[in-house]
Amino acid sequence: MKNYLKVGIAIIVISIVLFSLNQFIPQAHSYSTGPPIDRTGSPSDIYDCTTCHAGTVVSATGLITSTIPVNGYTPGATYTITATITGAGINMYGFEISPQKINGTKVGTLIITNSAQTQLIGSGKYITHKFAGTSGVGSKTWTFNWTAPLAGTGSFVFYGAFVSANNSGTHIGDLTSLSTLSILENTSVGVSDIVITNNRLIYPNPCFDKLTIDAIVKADELADIIIMDVAGRKVKEINKINLIEKQEINLADLTPGIYLLTLKTEKEWISKKIIKK
DSSP states (O other), X not given: OHHXXXXXXXXXXXXXXXXXXXXXXXXXXXXXXXXXXXXXXXXXXXXXXXXXXXXOEEEOSSSEEESSOTTOXXXXXXXXXXXXXXXXXXXXXXXXXXXXXXXXXXXXXXEOSOTTTEEEETTTTEXXXXXXXXXXXXXXXXXXXXXXXXXXXXXXXXXXEEEEEOOSSSSTTOEEEEEEEEEOBOOSSSOOSSEEETTEEEEOSSBSSEEEEEESSOOOOEEEEEEEXXXXXXXXEEEEEETTSOEEEEOTTSOSEEXXXXXXXXXXEEEEEEEEO
């Protein structure tokens, strides 16, 4: 009887120990078949892969690329998006990407092109890996398509979170990388030296340090000018200018790149992509 009692106690002790270990030792690759939604690290999602993978987050550039032209997407067109992550000595990877406005609104339509390795989650707001799409030697690449939204949607960002897992049996030592790709809407057929927009001339485009706004129809009206970068951040604002004459906008303080200029009056609201060299 005593022996049975000893055996019973031993079993209980072992069970408690195993339960405790299971609670406190991170289990590897819990989401090898795909993570939950809201893990891209975007301003709206908040979360990233470190909610399940131990370690710090690093910011990386160039992990998301596309066939979208530098002057922006054409509404309704379909483009190829490529996601690539590298890691020396790593053989297991994961990702989650979502095209979003800064408030979290989904932009466009994600399209699966490799159903064996990728999948849509969150009602199509996110694309992520499947188990068959996690293996790679030193790097991993996923591709998918994206169809642009209706005209007037404007700029947005592809937000992505990537995991490089060391396959050690736990999540300790795994690396999470966050990367973004900012996209503009192409609001013109092409870029010309002089752009006619409604009753305004905006030139030259591309420009260097100065941009001119001229009125075709002379009217004594006040306007506000707002210039935003590709991430949707306001970088310059000029209020209450009189459009009865030409107005020169000084862009010397802006770094070379693509911007969105919005001109607002009581009668109209014009947005135009400009390029500063």
